[in-house]
Amino acid sequence: MRILSGIQPTGILHIGNYLGMMRPAIALQDLETNEAFYFIADYHALTTIDNPETLRANSRRVALDFLACGLKVDRGALFRQSDVPQVTELAWILSTVTPKALLERATSYKDKVARGLPASAGLFTYPVLMAADILIYDSDLVPVGKDQKQHLEMTRDMAQKFNETFGEGLKLPEPYIQTATETVPGIDGQKMSKSYGNTIDIFAEEKEMRKQVMSIVTDSTLVEAPKDPASSTIFQLYSLFASKEETEHMREKFQRGGSGYGEFKKELFAKLWEYFEPMRKRRAEILADPDYIDAVLERGARRANEIADTVMKRVRAAVGL
Ligand code: TYM
Numbered sequence: 597m598r599i600l601s602g603i604q605p606t607g608i609l610h611i612g613n614y615l616g617m618m619r620p621a622i623a624l625q626d627l628e629t630n631e632a633f634y635f636i637a638d639y640h641a642l643t644t645i646d647n648p649e650t651l652r653a654n655s656r657r658v659a660l661d662f663l664a665c666g667l668k669v670d671r672g673a674l675f676r677q678s679d680v681p682q683v684t685e686l687a688w689i690l691s692t693v694t695p696k697a698l699l700e701r702a703t704s705y706k707d708k709v710a711r712g713l714p715a716s717a718g719l720f721t722y723p724v725l726m727a728a729d730i731l732i733y734d735s736d737l738v739p740v741g742k743d744q745k746q747h748l749e750m751t752r753d754m755a756q757k758f759n760e761t762f763g764e765g766l767k768l769p770e771p772y773i774q775t776a777t778e779t780v781p782g783i784d785g786q787k788m789s790k791s792y793g794n795t796i797d798i799f800a801e802e803k804e805m806r807k808q809v810m811s812i813v814t815d816s817t818l819v820e821a822p823k824d825p826a827s828s829t830i831f832q833l834y835s836l837f838a839s840k841e842e843t844e845h846m847r848e849k850f851q852r853g854g855s856g857y858g859e860f861k862k863e864l865f866a867k868l869w870e871y872f873e874p875m876r877k878r879r880a881e882i883l884a885d886p887d888y889i890d891a892v893l894e895r896g897a898r899r900a901n902e903i904a905d906t907v908m909k910r911v912r913a914a915v916g917l
Contacts, residue, residue: 599624600735600769602637602677602726605654606644609661610795611868612780612788615836616741618665620774624739625671632672633733633900634662639677639684640726643719659889661799664879675896677729682904686728687721689915693757694724703746711791727751732904734767742778743787745771762914766907777836781829783812796833798872799879809865810858819856830860837871 601621603613625632636658638651645651655676667674677683699705702723709715726747730738731754738748748771755766779787782794789795796808812830817823825831825847835843846863849855882888 597630597736598733599630599632599672599737599739599772600634600730600733601739602635602640602729603658603662604637604641604644605651605658606641607654607790608795608797608799609658610782610788610790610797611833611836612741612782612795614665614798615777615780616743616774617739618662618667619777620739620772622666622668624737624772625668630671633675633735633903634667634672635675635677635680635729635896635900637677637726637729640722643716643722644713656889659893660879660882663882663889663892664875665798666875666878669892669895673896673899674892675900676893679893679897680732680900680904682901682908683725683728683732686732686908686911687725689911690727690731690754690758691721691724693761694754695757698750698753699723701746702750704743723747723750724754727754730769731755731766732907733900734903734907735769736767737772738769739772739774741780742773745773765910765914780836781832783808783829785813785829796868799876802869805868806865809868810861812857812861812864814857817857820853822853823850823857825850828857828860830857830864834860834864834867837867842867 599621601617603609603617609618621632621634624630625634636655638655641651641654645654659674662674663669699720705715705720705722708719713719727750730748730751738744740748748769752768755768758766782788782792783796784792784794786792786794796805800808812833814828814830828850831846831850834846838846846860850860
């Protein structure tokens with residue numbers, strides 16, 4: 597099976613990215629029969645970043661962080677989206693069979709414009725490029741968080757429309773969304789997102805990560821009183837990193853009363869810091885070998901280009917180019 601996913605190099609990765617996409621993506625990559633294609637969506641990031649230095653630096657940083665989190669380079673390809681420029685050709689071809697009304701229904705476009713992003717044509721046609729990203733590798737399964745679900749549905753719609761128009765040609769992918777981590781909450785309880793400023797960052801310095809965790813918004817239940825674990829962001833996040841036993845233990849403490857949120861936050865911080873310890877170590881090792889990331893990206897780009905060229909040959913022939 598071919599697994600594919602992308603991540604935008606918009607800044608520092610947070611535990612929403614990790615739980616929603618990176619952790620499942622890495623787990624899928626470990627299965628014997630899978631080939632994994634993961635890429636840094638730098639073309640997409642141009643819809644929000646207009647500083648070349650920032651884009652370059654962020655792209656390298658995402659590669660570094662993804663590798664540090666356990667991505668295995670011998671089990672697939674890690675590459676930059678822009679190292680496979682054919683994807684923009686496929687996006688153009690797809691755009692000619694994509695109803696404008698389909699794009700007008702995209703909630704992420706509406707959200708972004710509502711948050712003040714300029715409503716560029718690129719932002720509007722973002723889902724078409726994303727569909728091309730997926731379809732150009734004949735992808736079977738796409739691990740993503742729930743916020744990308746609509747984009748996956750649109751991808752299937754576009755592939756179907758293409759196949760209806762030109763005969764079979766594109767493979768319809770399936771989304772892979774894990775229920776427990778489909779929307780990871782941020783420190784204010786909303787979806788964790790860099791643009792909401794509510795993140796806990798995977799590779800933040802100790803002091804910074806502690807500050808982020810201690811800033812989790814809580815209600816005003818008194819220390820002595822029992823607390824509801826189900827509605828607590830602290831408990832939710834803790835359970836996503838802790839063992840079953842640890843989670844049950846914390847649940848009992850919530851329900852028993854006598855412990856304050858501050859204490860639970862300290863436990864969450866300790867858990868997160870411990871969880872990411874091996875990854876921080878690996879990150880430092882990668883950083884000590886400056887050529888490693890470039891070598892990985894180059895190899896990834898070669899493999900991705902092989903597949904993209906094959907699919908584009910099929911697509912060009914199908915449409916009459
Ligand atoms: P991006 O860069 O916003 O996010 C990368 C991945 O992280 C997931 N994610 C979350 N999951 C759960 N809870 C959260 N709070 C949370 N925040 C982020 C996202 O769902 C995503 O899986 N459009 C994509 C990038 C992309 C792509 C693709 C993905 C471009 N082409 C092709 C898959 C296939 C995006 O902006 O993700």
